[in-house]
Amino acid sequence: MDDQKAYAIVGHSMLRPDAREKVRGRAVYVADFRLPGMLFARVLWSDRPHARILHIDTRQALDLPGVYTVVTADDAPNTRYGVYLKDQLIFARGKVRHIGEPVAAVAAESEAIAEKAIEKIVVQYEELPAIFEPIEAMKPGAPLIHPDLESYEATYPKIVKGNVCLYTRLSMGDTEKGFEDADYVFEDTFKTQPMYQGYLEPRGAVASFDFNDKLTVWTSNQQILVCQAELATALEMPMTQVRVIGTAIGGAFGGKLKTSVEPIAALLAKKSGRPVRLVLTREEDFIASRARAPYILRLKTGVKANGKITAKSVELIADCGGYSDHVVGTMGLAVSFSQGPYKIPNAEAKGYCVYTNNPNYSCMRAYGVHQMCFATESQMDIIASKIGMDPAEFRRRNLAEDGDVLVTTQPLRSVTVDQTMAQVLKACHWEEKRKASKQRGVKNFYGIGMANTILNMGLLSSAAIVKINEDGTASVLTGAVDLGTGNHTALAQIAAEELGMKPNDVNIAAVDSDSSPYDLGQIASRTIFDCGNAIKLAANDARRQLFATADEVLGAEGRELRASEGNVYVRDEPDKKISIRDLMGYRLYFKGGPIIGRAGWLGKPGFDHLVGEGYPQPPSVTFVFGTHVAEVEVDVGTGQVKVERITAAHDVGRAINPLGVAAQIEGGVVQGMGYALYEEMQIHEGVVQNPDFLNYRMPTILDAPEIVPIILEIPEEYGPFGAKGIGEPTNMGPPPAIANAIYNAVGVRVKELPITPERLLHALDDKKTREA
Amino acid sequence: MKHAIELTINGKCYQIEVEPEERLLDVLRDRLGLIGAKEGCSTGDCGACTVLMNGQAVTSCMILAVAVDGADITTIEGLEKDGEIHPLQKAFIEEGAVQCGYCTPGMILSALALLKENPEPSDDEIRRALAGNLCRCTGYTRIIAAVKAGAERMKNHG
Numbered sequence: 001m002d003d004q005k006a007y008a009i010v011g012h013s014m015l016r017p018d019a020r021e022k023v024r025g026r027a028v029y030v031a032d033f034r035l036p037g038m039l040f041a042r043v044l045w046s047d048r049p050h051a052r053i054l055h056i057d058t059r060q061a062l063d064l065p066g067v068y069t070v071v072t073a074d075d076a077p078n079t080r081y082g083v084y085l086k087d088q089l090i091f092a093r094g095k096v097r098h099i100g101e102p103v104a105a106v107a108a109e110s111e112a113i114a115e116k117a118i119e120k121i122v123v124q125y126e127e128l129p130a131i132f133e134p135i136e137a138m139k140p141g142a143p144l145i146h147p148d149l150e151s152y153e154a155t156y157p158k159i160v161k162g163n164v165c166l167y168t169r170l171s172m173g174d175t176e177k178g179f180e181d182a183d184y185v186f187e188d189t190f191k192t193q194p195m196y197q198g199y200l201e202p203r204g205a206v207a208s209f210d211f212n213d214k215l216t217v218w219t220s221n222q223q224i225l226v227c228q229a230e231l232a233t234a235l236e237m238p239m240t241q242v243r244v245i246g247t248a249i250g251g252a253f254g255g256k257l258k259t260s261v262e263p264i265a266a267l268l269a270k271k272s273g274r275p276v277r278l279v280l281t282r283e284e285d286f287i288a289s290r291a292r293a294p295y296i297l298r299l300k301t302g303v304k305a306n307g308k309i310t311a312k313s314v315e316l317i318a319d320c321g322g323y324s325d326h327v328v329g330t331m332g333l334a335v336s337f338s339q340g341p342y343k344i345p346n347a348e349a350k351g352y353c354v355y356t357n358n359p360n361y362s363c364m365r366a367y368g369v370h371q372m373c374f375a376t377e378s379q380m381d382i383i384a385s386k387i388g389m390d391p392a393e394f395r396r397r398n399l400a401e402d403g404d405v406l407v408t409t410q411p412l413r414s415v416t417v418d419q420t421m422a423q424v425l426k427a428c429h430w431e432e433k434r435k436a437s438k439q440r441g442v443k444n445f446y447g448i449g450m451a452n453t454i455l456n457m458g459l460l461s462s463a464a465i466v467k468i469n470e471d472g473t474a475s476v477l478t479g480a481v482d483l484g485t486g487n488h489t490a491l492a493q494i495a496a497e498e499l500g501m502k503p504n505d506v507n508i509a510a511v512d513s514d515s516s517p518y519d520l521g522q523i524a525s526r527t528i529f530d531c532g533n534a535i536k537l538a539a540n541d542a543r544r545q546l547f548a549t550a551d552e553v554l555g556a557e558g559r560e561l562r563a564s565e566g567n568v569y570v571r572d573e574p575d576k577k578i579s580i581r582d583l584m585g586y587r588l589y590f591k592g593g594p595i596i597g598r599a600g601w602l603g604k605p606g607f608d609h610l611v612g613e614g615y616p617q618p619p620s621v622t623f624v625f626g627t628h629v630a631e632v633e634v635d636v637g638t639g640q641v642k643v644e645r646i647t648a649a650h651d652v653g654r655a656i657n658p659l660g661v662a663a664q665i666e667g668g669v670v671q672g673m674g675y676a677l678y679e680e681m682q683i684h685e686g687v688v689q690n691p692d693f694l695n696y697r698m699p700t701i702l703d704a705p706e707i708v709p710i711i712l713e714i715p716e717e718y719g720p721f722g723a724k725g726i727g728e729p730t731n732m733g734p735p736p737a738i739a740n741a742i743y744n745a746v747g748v749r750v751k752e753l754p755i756t757p758e759r760l761l762h763a764l765d766d767k768k769t770r771e772a
Numbered sequence: 773m774k775h776a777i778e779l780t781i782n783g784k785c786y787q788i789e790v791e792p793e794e795r796l797l798d799v800l801r802d803r804l805g806l807i808g809a810k811e812g813c814s815t816g817d818c819g820a821c822t823v824l825m826n827g828q829a830v831t832s833c834m835i836l837a838v839a840v841d842g843a844d845i846t847t848i849e850g851l852e853k854d855g856e857i858h859p860l861q862k863a864f865i866e867e868g869a870v871q872c873g874y875c876t877p878g879m880i881l882s883a884l885a886l887l888k889e890n891p892e893p894s895d896d897e898i899r900r901a902l903a904g905n906l907c908r909c910t911g912y913t914r915i916i917a918a919v920k921a922g923a924e925r926m927k928n929h930g
Contacts, residue, residue, distance in 0.1 A: 015865055015866060015868070016865075016868075016870065018870075018873070019864065019865040019870040019873070020857075020865060021873075022870050022873030022876050023848075023857065023861040023862075023864045023865055023870060023873075023876055023877075023880060024808070024848065024849070024851075024852065024857060024861065025806075025807065025808020025809070025847070025848035025849055025876075025877040026807075026808070027873050028807070029810070029874065031810075031811060032801075032807040112793075197908075198906075198908045199872070199874075199908055200810070200812045200818060200820055200872070200874040200875050200906060200907070200908055201810070201812070201872070201874045202812070248872075248873065249872060250810070250872045250873070250874030251871075251872040251874060251908050251909055253908070281814060282812065282813040282814060282815070282818075483872065484871040484872025484873065484874075484909050485871060485909075486871065659868045660868075662868075663868050663871065663909075663910060663914060666910060666911035666912075666913045666914065667871065667908075667909045667910050667911040668911070669911055670910075670911035670912065671908065671911075692813065692815055692817060693812075693813050693815065693817035693818050693906060694815065694817045698906060698908065699912075700903050700904075700906060701898075701899050701902045701903055701905070701907075701912040701915065701916070702899050702900070702903050704899075704911055704912040704913065704916075707911060707913055
């Protein structure tokens with residue numbers, strides 16, 4: 001059994017090889033690219049939330065010296081594309097649906113000239129009635145943002161009406177009876193904000209056509225093979241003519257999915273006959289962003305006096321902005337996990353995704369489960385407080401176990417939340433601290449709060465090719481880029497462990513769609529789990545071939561072989577050994593030829609029947625759990641919240657690279673804290689009011705709390721060496737844990753994120769008024 | 773109208789003609805190929821373009837090239853000596869303080885400016901010195917650890 005073994009490489013902390021070039025400033029990101037004859041691009045974005053395009057006059061822009069070309073919808077195929085719902089075009093055609101929608105683009109000798117040319121493009125608009133509130137947009141008679149919605153192709157059973165581009169409903173048990181059986185019923189509405197991914201490298205791409213009309217695109221996209229396929233669709237080209245190459249990535253967090261800037265750069269390159277670089281400014285990256293969609297979450301939960309939950313129903317409304325993008329997918333996961341990691345026998349979940357004329361929202365780290373987790377875990381504390389039970393005890397009485405079913409009717413497996421909870425509560429001295437006095441000085445109050453997390457693990461396909469080189473090293477071809485998370489280091493560890501090589505003798509090749517096999521991308525915390533499985537299987541296939549040759553060369557006669565540190569030996573007779581390098585010499589020059597291991601992977605959940613309407617997601621392969629505890633100090637004079645410590649326990653199945661896991665937890669926690677307290681894209685009538693890092697306030701080093709990562713390793717049967725992914729769950733815990741800690745400190749509940757000083761002071765005032 | 777400026781970058785003297793609107797960051801990246809300084813925001817808020825100007829950490833996106841006439845500039849590329857990386861760079865690798873790497877050069881240079889003034893900074897002093905450098909990946913914990921480890925290493929290197 002895998003979980004009984006001690007491994008030579010897996011499970012040992014490894015420094016990242018890419019850090020060497022990064023500390024030297026030598027890593028090459030998109031903005032660092034220069035090709036001979038390269039032009040620079042700028043985009044004209046819609047400045048209207050909803051308007052008909054009457055005419056676009058580009059003549060003055062083209063007349064400007066140094067301008068090579070201008071492109072608009074007229075230069076692009078009239079093909080709609082999109083990941084769940086095909087509602088998108090490269091450039092607005094006929095009308096614009098949000099501010100920040102691409103209308104035209106220019107390629108010129110310099111960015112300054114391109115910028116001037118953009119200012120000279122004249123667009124005649126006719127304003128259309130715009131709508132910015134999803135609840136308004138759902139009403140009959142609301143202006144239609146996509147009148148052709150009915151005719152759009154979708155990857156899910158489409159139930160659409162008006163501006164609602166997804167309706168889904170899942171149910172299990174008898175919710176009505178569940179509420180009747182309850183002693184108390186709680187109804188709460190929560191609201192979350194648009195959150196910008198805040199990667200430090202703005203989006204960008206370089207595109208170039210060769211003389212055979214083959215397109216090459218360099219991009220910091222997090223889905224290189226998906227980007228290739230979507231470019232091919234959007235440009236009506238065969239995939240053989242579209243080559244996408246991954247560059248170094250300066251962070252992504254869900255903001256660099258599918259395509260965004262790539263097709264624009266490609267159209268400019270095609271029309272100008274020159275390579276074109278398009279790198280967004282920070283302001284553009286904000287206004288044309290794909291921010292985490294804001295949600296309205298209505299929760300109704302029935303509870304017995306003994307703390308047992310009898311029923312839960314949720315109604316979720318997500319604002320898509322102008323196009324559906326990934327919002328539809330986030331809703332699928334949000335409804336799936338609407339019970340949280342709890343056993344709730346009767347449950348119902350409804351979700352609506354609604355077009356508005358707000359910016360084009362999408363997804364971020366932990367997809368829609370993030371928004372859902374804030375609502376569920378906040379309400380758990382509301383209920384605990386009302387029935388007079390410690391929040392940990394209330395959760396304990398309702399924790400799900402293996403075999404309990406989600407509202408999708410999928411049974412849970414690998415449930416370890418009882419253990420993450422036990423570990424974290426012990427580590428942070430929960431019992432004592434909950435009882436300890438809250439007041440510190442005159443206006444400051446201490447509070448401690450918790451939250452549990454659940455997320456799906458394993459999503460669709462990955463593949464890998466492992467080439468054994470003649471010097472005894474290996475190259476791994478995968479579609480997996482390293483977002484900056486260090487996944488290439490861990491993937492090399494997986495390959496090295498399986499091959500019996502030193503990790504530094506394994507090279508994870510740069511991703512190039514011409515040679516890298518299919519991969520869905522570095523999303524959904526799936527890289528270690530899905531790509532890791534594909535790489536492990538491909539490495540195993542290569543090892544099998546190596547062993548067959550070794551058996552012959554060593555005369556092992558079928559006895560068990562082992563590989564370690566680049567040598568293959570007979571297990572019972574370790575002196576009988578040969579280096580992989582010598583084996584490869586034998587293969588290449590005498591017998592057998594090159595060794596190429598290969599594998600495809602599609603995680604099988606053992607569950608393929610989803611009950612419910614309009615549901616857009618595949619079932620989960622398995623699940624991943626965690627628990628966060630936040631400790632805060634609240635200043636009731638200023639409304640400021642200082643997060644002092646977050647203790648975060650995550651079951652990762654197996655930590656392939658423990659250093660990398662701890663680093664993921666730390667980074668995810670601070671991002672989650674930003675969402676809880678500071679970050680909000682402020683949108684007024686479709687306009688982003690704070691498109692810069694001064695006014696969109698991400699956590700700085702001054703805000704960073706003490707973080708105590710606790711890594712649990714309960715091996716997952718389906719994971720490579722037992723591993724599960726960990727990128728996203730780290731980000732979900734802080735918002736509800738912090739909200740619950742604030743309640744513990746000062747007795748007020750803020751149900752709308754972020755919990756700014758203004759909102760908190762308001763809530764404190766309300767409390768005072770009520771008490772008076 | 774172009775302006776002639778003369779400045780030292782990483783110990784080397786340059787005479788360059790610059791446009792009035794050109795920024796120090798443009799000179800470094802576009803003219804000299806010193807791509808280690810990154811453009812993250814163009815408004816001086818993120819610190820990815822930080823370089824040292826006469827020993828002080830500055831955001832090179834906010835400084836016009838004409839204003840650096842006579843200045844002594846150090847970029848991340850100037851930290852290596854005889855093919856050896858600087859002890860602070862080594863500390864960033866070994867403490868696991870690097871993820872996507874986009875903030876890393878600026879972070880290292882801000883930390884270096886601090887350590888030159890204050891070779892044994894407290895956690896609070898490190899936080900204050902790096903308050904202008906955003907990092908979205910690490911949560912900052914390991915960056916603080918790396919600056920402390922770098923300070924140790926620099927002491928040992930005389």
